[in-house]
Amino acid sequence: MDLKEFLAPPSEVARRTGPQDRIVFSSRVRLARNLRGFPFPGWAKKADRMQVYEKVAGAVAGLPALAGCFCDTLDKLSALERQLLVERHLISREHAARTGGGGVVLNRQETLCLMINEEDHLRMQSLRPGLQLREAWAELDALDSALESHLEYAFSPEYGYLTACPTNVGTGIRVSAMLHLPGLVLTEQINPVIQSVNKLGLAVRGLYGEGTEALGNVFQVSNQMTLGESEQTILEKLDKVLRQIIEFEENARTTLVEKNPKMLFNHIGRAYGILANAHIIASKEAMNMLSLMRLGVDLGMFPGVDRSLTDELFLLIQPAHLQLLHQEKLQAEERDILRADLIRNRLRSVSRPGPPLPAAGSSA
Structure with missing residues (x-):
């Protein structure tokens, strides 16, 4: 098998x-x-x-x-x-x-x-x-x-x-x-x-x-x-x-939305900017940026985007999954380029984030 x-x-x-x-x-x-x-x-x-x-x-x-x-x-x-x-x-x-x-x-x-x-x-x-x-x-x-x-x-x-x-x-x-x-x-x-x-x-x-x-x-x-x-x-x-x-x-999260929305918007906006535009990105940086984007999704800053998008990317950008996707052995430098290409392509239809929604910071 x-x-x-x-x-x-x-x-x-x-x-x-x-x-x-x-x-x-x-x-x-x-x-x-x-x-x-x-x-x-x-x-x-x-x-x-x-x-x-x-x-x-x-x-x-x-x-x-x-x-x-x-x-x-x-x-x-x-x-x-x-x-x-x-x-x-x-x-x-x-x-x-x-x-x-x-x-x-x-x-x-x-x-x-x-x-x-x-x-x-x-x-x-x-x-x-x-x-x-x-x-x-x-x-x-x-x-x-x-x-x-x-x-x-x-x-x-x-x-x-x-x-x-x-x-x-x-x-x-x-x-x-x-x-x-x-x-x-x-x-x-x-x-x-x-x-x-x-x-x-x-x-x-x-x-x-x-x-x-x-x-x-x-x-x-x-x-x-x-x-x-x-x-x-x-x-x-x-x-x-x-x-x-x-x-x-x-x-x-509620505190960030209510008391420091600009700082929060800045972190998530920068993360989206890097992910949507980078042509070379290492695994560690990509994980940290996707984490912030996932937070933005949870806070309603990416209307219409499901959390499964970031969760799937979390997995796909890992070295072995990335290598499996391309069916060949990749050097670290090659992975960093292909990882960036993958993320850019998947985020092509995702609009830049809007301000956090106050109600999204409360407990479910």
Whole structure:
């Protein structure tokens, strides 16, 4: 099965909607599991990792939730295909770099993805658009229970599920959401918010997780510890914090519209001017400018323009997606030119922004 044909087109991905999706790009729940009797991937020989892959792939084959899924080893995927999965947040950058027993399982809807032999034998995750932590957890919990009837997990009555990293021991759960927070960035409130979130024992990371930048004003918020708290407690805690952040972002946008509309108009107007006219643009600059344009769309400054346009461009301008679009290997300089061409062409029918609409800054 060809992964590039299996993946949904970027236009379809961009049209996926969910609660609070003007601020929350996506919700994710991930579980870390290991198989009893096998060394963890970091210490395992290739033969052990391959045996784990075969066991997991065999268990997956009979599950209704993963009927018609994509399942293969990373060895059989090209570097481009692995990077496509990273850019869609379906696998980690670390997993993309692994071969020799590494594998991936993905359902048709792209809501369920399993990484085999990443840091742990099995890292399964559920992804949903918007703020849907409970829905993602329900789907993943059902999958975990189904798999556990076919696989024997490494489990301690005292500590819970055993994992390669001590911070994942216990429930093995990681709950996170990807947030678009340009209002807090523009009003210079983002650092106090991050500090407050960190004090609550939660982590704030960039676009592609730990050690990455918050490109396009996109931040990931997740729990840090899994031991000593139930899955439900972790979900409720994160959901409460996320709703507070959403309120802060909505209030920041309202403040910008009501008290500093010229500054806001200037930022969004300049972003549109660059995107609509640039002939060379790097990925980082394009992401940051598209973030501001997306904010303008949300604030009614681009009448008739749907948010799916900016969300699709967010994906299409990433290096692997851009390379796939042109069906050839591209150097960085070539990508910067083609990225600018793509954006200019897509914005050709989009008129320059008008002033922000006061009512658009209020909460939905």
